Amino acid sequence: MNATIELEATGKKSNFEILPKVTPAGEISGEFLEVSMGPHHPSTHGVFRMDVTLDGERVVKLKPVFGYLHRNHEKIAEGTAYLASMPYTDRLDYFCSMTNNWAYALAVEKLAGLQVPERAEYIRVITAELTRLQNHACLCGFLLQDMGALGTPLMYAFREREKILDLFEALSGSRMMCNYMRFGGCRVDLSPGWIEETKRVVENFPRFLDEFERLLSENEILIARTQGVGVLPAPLAINASITGPMLRASGVNYDLRKADKYGIYERFQFRVPLGDHGDVYDRYMVRVLEMRESLKILQAALRDIPPGPISDPKAKVRNFRPKAGEAYGRIEAPKGELGFYLISDGSPNPYRYRVRPPSLINLTILEDMCLGHIIPDVVVILGSVDIVLGEVDR
């Protein structure tokens, strides 16, 4: 109380507030501390703020505050042509530009009734699964970094990611902002050596995973820091419309690749890893297992990819005007269900353009997972949600 009074007297504003703690009987006992964590806190993976109310070090209240990286993505897209929004979707979740491109292309293809050729479908699956590999590898590295394993596991993960980004650069010209998919296909065909190079990367990836798991999955510190931390029960996850690895870690079998069967995913044999407890450890393990399943899909896709055209001949680059109507395209992005909702009024730009970002919706449940945990655990729980602020704020 004294600190607040002093600050009031000097006219300065405090960035924390001390509130009296009221027991059910109405007595004041002890004090709560309200701390603003972020927006430049290194653990928040970008510019994200948490207003945390603490009792000692335990969290009693948490309010996620976002919007620091708002870039007006949806409104810009409503003012530009359909194709011109494609490079902007790269910048939503800048780790997974290929899957962002795919979700947007899928929505526009539904709207305009374009058919994607067989070869392009295979290329899309290959690039999306490579994206999943590098996203999950990085997430595991970041999670370990949040737990205090500074640098080393993250660098191992980034080393593998770099190989995949090299593939993306050879294919699309850019490492991260690929801008590769087009309505009704893909932009350029695979160069001759690309498939061989990808096969080599896919073959060597299990070695990295084995090493990574040998180093970490059974590590006492990792287990102590993650098991039983940030439990998200399945009913709560469903009610909060959580998707992606977070939902599956809570034991709900819902994967859009199986449930929606977009693209050609029904041709591939793969399992959906599920967690039991819904804690941080399960979220970590689900991602590690998903990487192994992605490798299976990749091996099958690289083996079976047929020759042929890679773009719908009806697709136009200029003067693209889909007929009036609406469409929702959704895919299983590495972070969850990524959807694009478009309304067309027949003009060259969409009448309404809406993104369903998995990071933002998975983030809304943060308070329920963090209550009763201490601050270092909050950092780990936030890391396990797997957010990218470019997508949260758009």
Added chain:
Amino acid sequence: MLGEGIIKGMTETARNFFGSYIDSDRLVTVQYPEQRLPLKENTRNFPFLVHDGDDPEKGLRCVACKICEKECPPQCIFIVLERDEKGKPQKHPKVFDLDISVCMSCQICVEVCPFDAIKMDTEFELSHDDRFRGLLLDKKQLAKPNHYYHKIHPVEAAEVDERLAAEKAKAEAKAKAAAAPKPAAGPAAATAGKPAAPRQPVPA
């Protein structure tokens, strides 16, 4: 066992440390300014204007049709059409400015260009101490010869040259057909006058 995790971790570190001497997969870094990795064939950075021949002013393929200016998502291209004294359009840009501090390297200008006039460069060491004028490239800075394009994207440039040569042959055939005393115009002559369709990806 106490300390097992430390032993495991140090084993992993040792494997990577000693492995980096023999396994190129474990040693991925290079000493950048002295040592450079070769760029990928498709690498793109910022656009440049292709010109045929040695004169960047005359040989410029750009006809100032302003399609790229219109389609550019961040609106970083500014074009003014050249006109002669009578105000007749000259099919040549008087001003072609490109602000690379705004450009997001999306390559849409390259895709929509019907004349193969604008292509993506691979030059990336572009830092400048002038924040405004330094990153605003004008026509002179943007124009680069066709052999430079062949050097940075050999496969793509060969395809483009082939296509342009075919179009030129078609146009010449049409001119011949027009000069001759009214022979039946073939289907090739009927289409040759139009600008080329936007580049479609060519399957291997």
